[in-house]
Amino acid sequence: MASxxxxxxxxxxxxxxxxxxxxxxxxxxxIKGGTNVGTFERWASGxxxxxxxxxxxxxxxxxxxILALVGADFILRGLTGHCYIYQALGISTGGQxxxxxxxxxxxxxxxxxxxxxxxPGELYRFxxxxxxxxxxxxxxxxxxxxxxxxSHWVARAPAGTSVEWDAEIINERENELIxxxxxxxxxxxxxGSVHFTPAPGGRGTEVKVVLExxxxxxxxxxxxxxxxxxxxxxxxxxxxxxxxxxxxxxEIPTTEGQPSGRSKK
Numbered sequence: 001m002a003s004x005x006x007x008x009x010x011x012x013x014x015x016x017x018x019x020x021x022x023x024x025x026x027x028x029x030x031i032k033g034g035t036n037v038g039t040f041e042r043w044a045s046g047x048x049x050x051x052x053x054x055x056x057x058x059x060x061x062x063x064x065x066i067l068a069l070v071g072a073d074f075i076l077r078g079l080t081g082h083c084y085i086y087q088a089l090g091i092s093t094g095g096q097x098x099x100x101x102x103x104x105x106x107x108x109x110x111x112x113x114x115x116x117x118x119x120p121g122e123l124y125r126f127x128x129x130x131x132x133x134x135x136x137x138x139x140x141x142x143x144x145x146x147x148x149x150x151s152h153w154v155a156r157a158p159a160g161t162s163v164e165w166d167a168e169i170i171n172e173r174e175n176e177l178i179x180x181x182x183x184x185x186x187x188x189x190x191x192g193s194v195h196f197t198p199a200p201g202g203r204g205t206e207v208k209v210v211l212e213x214x215x216x217x218x219x220x221x222x223x224x225x226x227x228x229x230x231x232x233x234x235x236x237x238x239x240x241x242x243x244x245x246x247x248x249x250x251e252i253p254t255t256e257g258q259p260s261g262r263s264k265k
Contacts, residue, residue: 035081042078049074110211110233114240117204118247120196121175126247127194128178136242136252139235150183163188189214207243209236 052071056064077083116123126132130151134140141154141162154164165188171179179193190213197206213232245252 042081044078045074046078049076049078108213108232110213110236111208112233112236112240113206113208114244115199115204115206116244116247120198120205123205123207123247124175124178124196127196127243136246137235137239138242139239165190207240209240211236 049071052074053068054071056066056068056071058064059067130143130145133143139156141156143154144152146152146166149169150166151168152164152166154162157163165182166184167180167190168183169178169180170191171177171193175196177193177195179191181191182189190211192209192211192213195206195208195210197208199206211232242252
């Protein structure tokens with residue numbers, strides 16, 4: 001009889017322990033949250049955080065200390081696969097396949113325009129030959145045309161690194177529009193378009209670029225890019241300015257090797 005009571009007591013203790021363990025697990029899950037960062041973002045967070053921490057260590061000042069804390073947070077994000085900002089916003093990229101296209105409401109949008117004193121057709125033809133683009137886009141290392149609708153792009157990235165992807169044209173109207181998106185296993189999913197519209201009063205052509213991209217580590221990755229001076233809004237603005245210069249003057253002005261401009265006496 002005593003043995004039956006002992007067995008019953010052991011079972012009750014075991015059940016109680018399991019219930020307590022379940023409660024503890026539930027509490028920890030509530031505090032930490034589940035994995036809400038995708039595999040690619042975890043790698044990008046870890047690498048980005050490491051680079052940021054290294055940069056902070058080189059600086060050795062108070063701003064560097066702040067950057068070190070940010071870098072440590074990214075490293076933790078990569079190790080745990082959990083982002084508290086995502087948790088607060090109800091966002092999760094965990095378990096999602098990383099597509100090359102920009103996912104809805106996940107990308108960062110940039111829109112810039114410039115007026116150039118050339119016809120839409122001339123500007124369109126120059127841009128449509130994608131291998132011309134590195135001539136005025138400083139962040140591009142190269143563009144290799146594969147066929148009439150596909151090309152391979154290599155671009156400079158923060159901290160002296162580079163990224164590359166394949167792109168395809170998804171919409172095109174001669175002398176008016178070129179639209180594209182990245183395909184395959186792109187490091188940075190992106191999509192965009194360039195529009196060539198006659199300017200009012202015969203003043204040339206308005207060239208408008210609309211770009212949407214999904215940086216590694218989400219919007220936080222865009223913050224890292226700003227810290228390294230690689231913010232895409234700046235890039236697009238400068239690219240269009242250089243495009244205007246090269247189309248109107250035939251070259252991008254530079255002060256390197258130029259005389260001071262002072263007249264000789």
